[in-house]
């Protein structure tokens with residue numbers, strides 16, 4: 001199915017200016033919220049104005065700037081929260097770096113998702129890609145020629161690999177094997193800053209070359 005009727009709206013939220021995405025099917029008005037890091041009132045207002053029914057909340061990874069609004073939004077919408085288990089361990093690691101970074105330790109996903117899983121938003125389906133390196137539980141969501149990547153890849157840059165669970169080698173490998181293999185015209189919705197395309201990053205990204 002083409003992208004016609006699949007809508008994406010970006011809201012910039014919180015002190016680190018994270019991108020929260022509202023994704024919905026025009027026909028059924030079912031919606032998915034990606035990375036509600038903050039400003040839940042603003043997100044809820046937008047949802048109400050658009051008349052959407054939020055079915056799912058997905059975190060691209062567990063950093064606080066992407067998950068701080070999850071609990072509140074989950075209560076307000078009744079939606080299920082989905083994320084990768086690696087960023088939401090049952091027991092918090094005893095690591096300074098882990099806590100400095102503010103992983104959503106107490107936050108529990110309703111369902112854990114991983115590579116190969118499929119998420120439905122109305123009549124549209126998204127493939128889950130596991131892309132570790134920025135964090136061990138980093139995920140991307142792919143539908144045809146659009147992909148949500150969180151902090152894995154940015155316009156002209158890549159996510160930090162020096163935080164808890166980070167690895168440059170792994171991040172580089174995730175980008176090369178899971179993202180640079182997508183078609184050049186694929187639109188990349190990033191976790192911070194402007195959107196880009198796979199073709200542009202393959203051509204101009206100085207951090208990870210194709």
Ligand SMILES: [Zn+2]
Nearest residue numbers: 061063134151
């Ligand atoms: Zn992050």
Ligand SMILES: [Zn+2]
Nearest residue numbers: 018065151191
């Ligand atoms: Zn971030």
